Amino acid sequence: MLNSDSSTNVRPRWAMIVDLNACTGCSACVVACRAENNIPITGPDEAAYNGTIQWMRIERNWKGRDRDFRVENRPVNCQQCDDAPCEPVCPVLATYTNAEGVSVQVYNRCVGTRYCGLNCPYQARFFNWFDYAWPSPLDVQLNPDVSIRTRGIMEKCSFCIQRINAAERQAEREKRPLQADEIQPACAQSCPAQALIFGDIHQPGGRFSQAWKDPGLETLLPEVGTRPKVRYARRVATPRSVLAAAPETPVAEVEA
Amino acid sequence: MSAVISPAPHVSGVKTAADALLQPMRYTSRAYRRMTLLLLMVIGWAMFCFIYQAMVGLGVTGLRRPVFWGFFITDFVFWIGISHAGTLISAILRLTNATWRYPVTRAAEAITVFALMIGGLFPMVHLGRPWFFYWLAPYPTERMIWPNFRSPLEWDFFAISTYLTASTLYLYLPMLPDLALARDRSRGWRHRLYRFLSMSWQGTQVQWRRLELAIQLMAAVVIGIAVSVHTIVSWDFAMSVVPSWHSTIFGPYFVAGAIFSGIAALIVIMAILRRVYHLEAYLQPKHFSNLGKLLLTMTLLWGYFVTAEMITTWYGNLPDEMGTFWSKVSGHYAWLFWTMVLCNFIIPFPLLAIRKLRTIGGTVIASCTILVGMWLERFIIVVPGAASQRLSFNRWYGYYPHWTEISISLATLCAMTLLYMLFTKVFPIISIWELGATKHSAPAAVEE
Numbered sequence: 215m216l217n218s219d220s221s222t223n224v225r226p227r228w229a230m231i232v233d234l235n236a237c238t239g240c241s242a243c244v245v246a247c248r249a250e251n252n253i254p255i256t257g258p259d260e261a262a263y264n265g266t267i268q269w270m271r272i273e274r275n276w277k278g279r280d281r282d283f284r285v286e287n288r289p290v291n292c293q294q295c296d297d298a299p300c301e302p303v304c305p306v307l308a309t310y311t312n313a314e315g316v317s318v319q320v321y322n323r324c325v326g327t328r329y330c331g332l333n334c335p336y337q338a339r340f341f342n343w344f345d346y347a348w349p350s351p352l353d354v355q356l357n358p359d360v361s362i363r364t365r366g367i368m369e370k371c372s373f374c375i376q377r378i379n380a381a382e383r384q385a386e387r388e389k390r391p392l393q394a395d396e397i398q399p400a401c402a403q404s405c406p407a408q409a410l411i412f413g414d415i416h417q418p419g420g421r422f423s424q425a426w427k428d429p430g431l432e433t434l435l436p437e438v439g440t441r442p443k444v445r446y447a448r449r450v451a452t453p454r455s456v457l458a459a460a461p462e463t464p465v466a467e468v469e470a
Numbered sequence: 471m472s473a474v475i476s477p478a479p480h481v482s483g484v485k486t487a488a489d490a491l492l493q494p495m496r497y498t499s500r501a502y503r504r505m506t507l508l509l510l511m512v513i514g515w516a517m518f519c520f521i522y523q524a525m526v527g528l529g530v531t532g533l534r535r536p537v538f539w540g541f542f543i544t545d546f547v548f549w550i551g552i553s554h555a556g557t558l559i560s561a562i563l564r565l566t567n568a569t570w571r572y573p574v575t576r577a578a579e580a581i582t583v584f585a586l587m588i589g590g591l592f593p594m595v596h597l598g599r600p601w602f603f604y605w606l607a608p609y610p611t612e613r614m615i616w617p618n619f620r621s622p623l624e625w626d627f628f629a630i631s632t633y634l635t636a637s638t639l640y641l642y643l644p645m646l647p648d649l650a651l652a653r654d655r656s657r658g659w660r661h662r663l664y665r666f667l668s669m670s671w672q673g674t675q676v677q678w679r680r681l682e683l684a685i686q687l688m689a690a691v692v693i694g695i696a697v698s699v700h701t702i703v704s705w706d707f708a709m710s711v712v713p714s715w716h717s718t719i720f721g722p723y724f725v726a727g728a729i730f731s732g733i734a735a736l737i738v739i740m741a742i743l744r745r746v747y748h749l750e751a752y753l754q755p756k757h758f759s760n761l762g763k764l765l766l767t768m769t770l771l772w773g774y775f776v777t778a779e780m781i782t783t784w785y786g787n788l789p790d791e792m793g794t795f796w797s798k799v800s801g802h803y804a805w806l807f808w809t810m811v812l813c814n815f816i817i818p819f820p821l822l823a824i825r826k827l828r829t830i831g832g833t834v835i836a837s838c839t840i841l842v843g844m845w846l847e848r849f850i851i852v853v854p855g856a857a858s859q860r861l862s863f864n865r866w867y868g869y870y871p872h873w874t875e876i877s878i879s880l881a882t883l884c885a886m887t888l889l890y891m892l893f894t895k896v897f898p899i900i901s902i903w904e905l906g907a908t909k910h911s912a913p914a915a916v917e918e
Contacts, residue, residue, distance in 0.1 A: 264534040273863045299711045305623040306605045326598015328538035333710045337864040343529030365527035366598025
């Protein structure tokens, strides 16, 4: 019903491809995410003591040595695992994968055992150690579509579920299928290099669902068996657009 | 003073032993009152810390990502471990019919109940929103929301509540004849209390037979529960995907560690009871020596488990697990790790293995170091594992406990002491009937 192809009744399954060739590490996604999702700024003392909250972060990895030395900027958010280790361990079912494949956190249900945070191999979950404040005029920019979290609960990236829901409701009201590019999470929307590509795996014949099947895409920590819905296009010598058709000849890698 | 346990025996045939064993219930010294006040003050301070922490947020602790668990979970595992003192040891001694057990069992069973009460609080203390702790309980609501039965924390809830129920019963059942004795010797509120608790115990043949059967049954049941409880506690870690936690050895390793620290706690408490209540005639060097032998076995078993855990990790050399490994062996947590080895093996082993050193003093010193070492062991499992994340970006060795965590942890010791002190004032801490000291004693045929 909400799918672009109304003949099939398949719900969308949201996913993201991160193009590491395009990412410059500018951190626009980090800032956009903070603004969109009312993520508190915990201050310099907390930052020095690992007390920051950032649903989207840029991991800077140093690869190679001497003249081959280079930096890889890797945006990491919740990897939206199909087999999410964070979900079964919650004693109060405060986190679960919804019908569209998004691993969601139910703030009102969370009691703060923090077990999910430990069991997330990506450390994509963040705990509200305090009640954080938005001193004026920062409070004016709060997003009314996203609830502010209280102390003592977990939070994490939700693929901007408020945007997904709003777009789906809009499409439903207008009695039309959801358009392919209608939904953009804040990070993808703000990425100047278009390194973050968001889409629906289930969209038949769509550019995103085709690109998603590219065997060259890799996941973070595949050995944990989490089957993430965020895939990375690793850096190669002759980069191409992630959404372009698969090339005839394999591309050489810069460095393993 | 309406509640009195009469010093003069008005039941014929009562030996002086019963009087000696009821003495702690009759007389309260000034030192006892001062101690109680002091302990209450510390516990009150810890309660303030807990409320402060709940009101301000868990940020007042030293915990931060990725070390989401620290002192509180360490305390939790430690106290649940101590609870294995009692029940398991007393049940095993009872089933194997070790007759030297008589003066030891009740002291041990009481440890279990109190340690569980304290340990069982920590899953609530460490919650981000402790005022919603009851959401972990499966209770019917109009919204049809149930807890998640797939979560090891939920298993904890059932395991600990089962264990607390069973061990309370197991403490209570063998106390029935002694409660009847106290009933017959008391007036006022004490008399009413003991009359209620002793459930019309008259010491008839039928009652003895039923009691003996019930105790035997509970002893068997309680062993199974105790083993499963600490296995489930270990599964909080083993069921996760955290490198160095996700290990099949954790079940037996935790159970062995629990019995180890449990025996140590029992020895320390027995030594204190012996000294404070002048029970030298009942808690004899042979009891300490026998428990020392048990402790020696557990020391060796613990050494074996640690070696097995460490050497397989080292040989396998998997990068994710080696982060934790090196942080323990030579890195940030090395001083704690090696202190643990010192406290759990190097110091207690000679003290317990050499017969001449296995005296009351020797076993008590060994037990004290083991208690410190076992607390460190729990810490060494919880924190370095959480700190050494797979993605090097997330590793963080900066965790230090803050004052709320330290205060609450110290207060658990005070709570244990206080509960134990109060218990000795209301209930006979040494089983009177099992020592054959009263007319309420079991008939010889049942005793064997």
